[in-house]
Amino acid sequence: MNPILFIVFLPLLAAIVAGLGNKTLGAPIAKSITTGALFASCLLSWPIFLAFVSGHAEAHVEPVLHWVRSGSMTFDWALRVDALTAVMLVVITTVSALVHLYSWGYMAEDPDQPRFFAYLSLFTFAMLMLVTADNLVQMFFGWEGVGLASYLLIGFWFRKPSASAAAIKAFVVNRVGDLGFMLGIFGTYLVFGTVSIPEILARAPGMAGSTIHFLGHGWDTMTILCVLLFIGAMGKSAQLGLHTWLPDAMEGPTPVSALIHAATMVTAGVFMVCRLSPMFEASPAALGFVTFVGAATCFFAATVGTTQWDIKRVIAYSTCSQLGYMFFAAGVGAYGSAMFHLFTHAFFKALLFLGAGSVIHAMHHEQDMRFYGNLRKHIPLTYWAMMMGTLAITGVGIVDVFGFAGFYSKDSILEAAYARGTELGTFAFFIGITAALLTSFYSWRLVFLTFYGKPRWSQSEHIQHAVHDAHGDHGHGRDDAHDHHGHDDGTAGYHPHESPLNMLVPLGVLSLGAVFAGFVFHNAFIGAETGGEFWKGAVAFNEHLMHAAHLVPTWVKWAPFAVMITGLFIAWYGYIRNTSFPAKVASEFGVLYKFLYNKWYFDELYDFLFVRPAFWIGKVFWKQGDVGIIDRFGPNGAAWVVEQGTRAAKNVQSGYLYSYALVMLVGLVAAVSWVMSGHWQ
């Protein structure tokens, strides 16, 4: 049997066994089965990926089962493996396996562990179905499947109303994008008569310049199709306008945020654009739209990230911003760079999230960075892991020598944008540089607030609870020498503990990825000579653009480094050197600060534009429409007429001959005039 079958279906099998077995099976067995399945998938995935890297593998499709055949519309369950899939396979299975392992520690106290692990494995299955899709509909299956898993995992702690609300929001906002995706599929079928991805891609260039009507307007065919499909990508990848669900999704347990809302699911949109890259290449306008949305998101999310206090929200906005980089990379035609950034980002962002989880674990579920500080002395291993992640995301490296993972991928994106030579490409480049400055600032701000300075733990309610509970449990028998009232060092007598080994091992493995993933694989993904060999047509790899990107002026190559240093310096000045500085800036630019802190007021705007009107209109349709008009003049009206009619009939049946005669006459006249007015045909 083909290994891809095991890679994809083992997680499903594990999810079913763990999910249905649940309490009867018990947590240890459920955890072992799911984690074991994922490690098996992971071990089977790497050889496939390495075979593509070494250039020995060919794309192939493994058929599974017929799905739908309706007239000329047919699509089957099938697993496609090519270079693009192989990249996603290792990303998904590696991060997922590590997150499973990490969750042994992180979720150890939770009573619902089998359910949690079943959801995680179910998610992995859906994601794998998405990336192995050979037709658009199976991609959509995976697309919605990960949406379901995301909904279940965001709402995992379903007792919290905020978690339940966030889960619904994530699903519904994604559905807005999915409607675009669906319309895109319909349009594609209308134009090409098929939903098979290879067939569409082969014929897409031939459709360039054709026109089609959509909603009564004439459009360039490929532009409207790509834009519709891209709206789906915007939903899943939380791009500007459809991003509002991602920060709220942080209600889910932190391992979920690492796996779904950083490394894998949210990158599905980027994957889609790359998978369909020959289609997008046929429409410069659609690519321009992708570039613009990507760049705008990149900037927007980075600005918001600089002001947030919740450690997970900072990383969430950072994810949003990095996804923007990937999209504008794809928009300028650098699909290799987009996928490369997806690949490196998966490692360092999963690392940052899991590191944050380790911090939260140590700080007794406190997530507000205002109550952190000085933690590097208490949880040094977590500190170093977070440092590796931060060095990777800020893109630390020396040109032509060595750099952390993000250095290669982000620089490649920025250089390609510059090298593109179009106005939009240059715009994206400058936006990207600005966002890189902000990235550096908010990333170091996170590190400095968390790990440096003095402890500020004592104001945290979570910490106070922890200390109080500890004393409640053990403190009574002892004398007051160890009482927490005596601490004025900001620790409140709390002692953060380093996380257990099953959480530290994933951090270690991901740190390796954050350090070396860029250096080791950059030739395969983005090398002008070697890239084509690796991709083998799985994405529209543009050798010329990659060549041009190598030849950009020196200042372009060093600009990311310069802004990285600048961001680091500002963060150091504001959060270590002169800690009153940020507050001063915030009050100086009060309006701007509020605007950013409230995330550009998107939630308030959507609430005002969509949510409230939906409920209001629903009430109106119901009370005024159904009850007030239809029922009133329909059945209830009929009842009233019948009642009045019987009363009238009672009067008519008076026994007087003339009234009967009158009725007869009226009937006769009516009948005759009907006959005279022509036959009833």
Added chain:
Amino acid sequence: MSSFPILSLMLAVPLAGAVAFLFSDAPRARTIALAATLVDLALGGMLWANYDIGGAQWQFVEKVPLFAGFSWALGIDGIALVLIMLSVFLMPVCIGASWRSIEKRVGEYMAAFLLMETLMIGVFAAQDLYLFYIMFEAGLIPMYLIIGIWGGADRIYAAYKFFLYTLLGSVLMLIAMLWMVHEAGTTDIPTLMAYDFPIEAQKWLWLAFFASFAVKMPMWPVHTWLPDAHVQAPTAGSVILAGVLLKMGGYGFIRFSLPMFPDASANYAWLIYTLSMVAVVATSLIALVQTDMKKLIAYSSVAHMAIVTIGLFAFNVQGLEGSMIVMLSHGLVSGALFLCVGIIYDRLHTREIDRYGGLSINMPKYALFFMLFTMASVGLPGTSGFVGEFLSLAGIYQMSSWVALVGGTGVILGAAYMLFLYGRVAFGEQKNADAAAMPDLDLRELAMVVALALPVLWMGVYPESFLAPMRADIAALDARLARARPAGDAQLTAGKPKPAAADHATLESAPEGAH
């Protein structure tokens, strides 16, 4: 098998059961009802197994002339087959759902259900126009009784409304039928399906049939009987109402309106589109603000049925097949959702959403299946709901992108109201002590929800089993509709590869196979 009158037997078994109740007490009535419906399910299985896919269009044909051209004519094609399967499959579930909750007049109750089963199978199997009419209209009576006698507090109003609405449409349909028989000289449905009525007459006939089917469906704005009927009906009544009775409207469109009046269907397609688009948006938004679980699901049914009508009038294979799958899927899923409501109603005797909450804690099995059916209702791929919705909308997109877009908003709104419902019922804190004390599914309930869950997944993963029997019939209908098919709004025109080649050839606006 061809000479064995299996269809008549399927009609006779429940009828015999219904008669037997006149002489039995409550416990025995339940057993007899279950046995009769299971026998019919087994007969249905035989029917399906012996149905020859790719064989004659009409199979298991029986014809006994009675009087004045009226005959006992039965026979099925693939479309009727799958709907009969749906009916006989849901019936035992209905009996199971009434096992404990019905305590008064059990014999009569079961008799009403079995009578309804006979009539439902009769509707789908009838090949004589009058026979169809009798079955179609008589189906009202047992449902009227079920709501009016075993219903909730406001049952009389609901039953009256239900009866008034459906009867009004039927009268017009009967007049149209009389005229048709007069014109064509036959009551044989297969013959009438190929008969070309004059185009002007088609319009009137179409409107008369529409009056009846639109109410049954129900389409906006003649849908207001449905929420009341559902709210007042006992659980099993809701299951069969949503599961099968609503499908009679769709069946009517696909069996009568489209093949008999293809030109009028094309002529009035705009009317169907308009009403369906309004229905999707309006009833979805209404569902969002409901506080009564059954009302919410009833309104969602109206929205789903609008997808059926949209697909039916797409005039292509995807639309027609999609509509059929939506009907089957909705039959199972909405039936299952009403059952889910019934399960907790039996425990707490309220349909108020706010009285529940946090059921995932004390009823995890229930929460799992409720989740599955919720997802099937919102059309998650892998469940039956997706296949139908996707094909229907793919079909209508080829005709009108506007209708596809507005119909597609149901995808978003459906997710909103269903997940909002699920969130309020199964998530959150256990704020009500009595709801928190409710026990999880017992064996009987588990058997019912599992029985419904399996075909939902089957149809989602491998719908071929259900599409294959209908394929030839849909293709035949599609061919019949071809002459009337309106042009799509896509107007795809090829581009100019080079400025020199200035001739722009017009491409087919629909994919090849759709013709």
